[in-house]
Amino acid sequence: MRGAFHRRMHALLSATIASPTVIRDHLLHDIDHLIRRTLDSWEEKADGSEPMAGRRVLLQDQAKKITFELSVKQLMSIDPGEWTEGLMKEYLHLIDGFFSIPLAFSFTTYGRALQGGGRQAGGRGGGAEAWDEQEETEPGPAGALLEAESEDGVEFTEEEAVDFLLALLVAGYETTSMIMTLAVKYLADHPRALALLREEGGDGGHPDDVLDWADYKSMLFTQCVINETMRLANIISGVFRRATADVPIKGYTIPKGCKVFASFRAVHMDPTYYTDARSFDPWRWWSAGGANGRQQGGGASVFCPFGGGPRFCPGYELARVEISVFLHYLVTRFNWEPAEEDKVVYFPTTRTVKGYPITVRPRHRAPPNPDVRGCY
Numbered sequence: 001m002r003g004a005f006h007r008r009m010h011a012l013l014s015a016t017i018a019s020p021t022v023i024r025d026h027l028l029h030d031i032d033h034l035i036r037r038t039l040d041s042w043e044e045k046a047d048g049s050e051p052m053a054g055r056r057v058l059l060q061d062q063a064k065k066i067t068f069e070l071s072v073k074q075l076m077s078i079d080p081g082e083w084t085e086g087l088m089k090e091y092l093h094l095i096d097g098f099f100s101i102p103l104a105f106s107f108t109t110y111g112r113a114l115q116g117g118g119r120q121a122g123g124r125g126g127g128a129e130a131w132d133e134q135e136e137t138e139p140g141p142a143g144a145l146l147e148a149e150s151e152d153g154v155e156f157t158e159e160e161a162v163d164f165l166l167a168l169l170v171a172g173y174e175t176t177s178m179i180m181t182l183a184v185k186y187l188a189d190h191p192r193a194l195a196l197l198r199e200e201g202g203d204g205g206h207p208d209d210v211l212d213w214a215d216y217k218s219m220l221f222t223q224c225v226i227n228e229t230m231r232l233a234n235i236i237s238g239v240f241r242r243a244t245a246d247v248p249i250k251g252y253t254i255p256k257g258c259k260v261f262a263s264f265r266a267v268h269m270d271p272t273y274y275t276d277a278r279s280f281d282p283w284r285w286w287s288a289g290g291a292n293g294r295q296q297g298g299g300a301s302v303f304c305p306f307g308g309g310p311r312f313c314p315g316y317e318l319a320r321v322e323i324s325v326f327l328h329y330l331v332t333r334f335n336w337e338p339a340e341e342d343k344v345v346y347f348p349t350t351r352t353v354k355g356y357p358i359t360v361r362p363r364h365r366a367p368p369n370p371d372v373r374g375c376y
C-alpha cells in the first residue's frame with residue numbers, strides 16, 4: 001500500500017481501531033466479552049461435568065481463534081458464528097497459499113487459495129447477511145470504508161475494500177496471537193513472573209465484572225511481560241525500506257534506491273542495549289520505566305516491535321489491550337502445565353514447534369499440585 005491509498009488507510013484507522021478513545025469506549029468491551037467466551041469454553045465439558053482432570057488445549061490455535069474473532073468483530077462488527085468459522089477456513093487456505101509453490105491447479109494449496117480468495121473478494125458473500133442482521137451496530141472500518149469518499153471524490157471499490165480488510169486481518173491476527181502464545185510459554189518457564197502477574201490481576205474479580213480502561217492502564221507489570229515477549233520473539237523480525245537518498249553508515253554508503261532489511265531482532269538481541277539479551281527478564285522494563293515501556297520501551301531506536309516512522313503499526317494499542325485482557329483472565333482463572341515438551345523456534349517464522357499444547361484447570365477448582373513439575 002502506497003501513496004494516497006496508504007494515507008487513506010491511516011486516516012480511516014486513526015478514526016476507528018487505532019484510536020485509543022474508540023478502543024476505550026467501544027472495543028474494550030467486545031474484547032473482554034469475546035476473550036472470556038473462549039476461556040469459558042475451557043471450563044465446560046460436553047457432559048456438563050467439571051474438568052477436574054484438566055482440559056488439553058492447543059494454545060496457539062485458541063489464541064488464533066480469539067484474534068480472528070476479534071478482528072472480524074472490530075473490522076466488520078460481526079459476532080462469532082457459523083459465518084466467521086467459514087471465513088476463518090477460507091482465510092487459512094489463503095494464508096497457506098502465500099507460503100506454497102505457485103501452481104494454480106484446483107488440487108494444489110495455491111490453487112485452493114486463489115479460489116478461496118476469489119470467493120471472498122467476489123463480494124461480502126454470506127457476510128452481507130451476517131452484517132445486515134446486525135445493522136443496528138457500528139459498522140466498524142469495513143462500513144466506514146465502503147461509505148468513505150476520498151478527497152478527490154473517488155470511492156473505494158468493493159475489491160479495494162476487501163483487499164484492505166484482508167490486509168488488516170493478516171496484520172493483526174498472526175502477530176497478536178503469537179505474542180499471546182509465547183507470553184504464556186515464557187510465563188510458564190518463569191514462575192516468579194507469573195506470580196507477580198497474578199498478584200497484579202488480583203482475584204480476577206466477580207465473574208460478571210468487565211475490565212475497563214482504568215484496569216488496563218493499571219496493568220504495569222503486564223506491559224513489561226508483553227514488551228519482553230515482543231523483544232525476544234516478535235513474529236515480525238524486521239522490515240524492508242528503500243533508501244530515498246545516499247545513506248552514510250559506519251563507513252559504508254547505502255546508495256539511493258537500494259532496498260535494505262532493517263532487522264528488529266538484531267537490535268533486540270544486542271547485548272549493548274539489553275544485558276543478558278537472550279533471557280526472559282520482564283523486570284528490565286520495570287527499571288526502564290514500567291508503563292513508559294508501554295509503547296516504545298526505553299528508546300524508540302532500540303525497541304521497535306511495531307516498526308517506526310510513517311509506517312509505524314497503527315494496531316499497537318489495540319494489540320496491547322487484547323494481549324493484556326487475555327493474560328489477565330488466563331492467569332487469574334486458570335492453572336496450566338505443558339501437555340508436551342515444546343520449544344520456541346525463529347525460522348522460517350517465530351513460533352513454537354507444536355503450537356504449545358497445555359493442560360488447563362480452573363484455579364478455584366484445582367489448587368496447583370507442587371509435586372507436578374511445571375504446574376503453576
Ligand code: HEM
Nearest residue numbers: 171172175176179236239305306307308311312313315319
Ligand atoms: C503484537 C501485535 C502486532 C505487532 C508486533 C505488529 C507489528 C507491526 C510491524 C512491525 C509493522 C510494520 C511497521 C513498519 O513498517 O515500520 C506493522 C504494520 C501494520 N500493522 Fe501491526 N502489529 C501488530 C498488531 C496489529 C493489529 C492488531 C493491527 C490492526 C488490526 C495491525 C495493523 C497494522 C497495519 C495496517 C500495518 C501497516 C501500516 C503501514 O504500512 O502504514 N497490527 N505492524
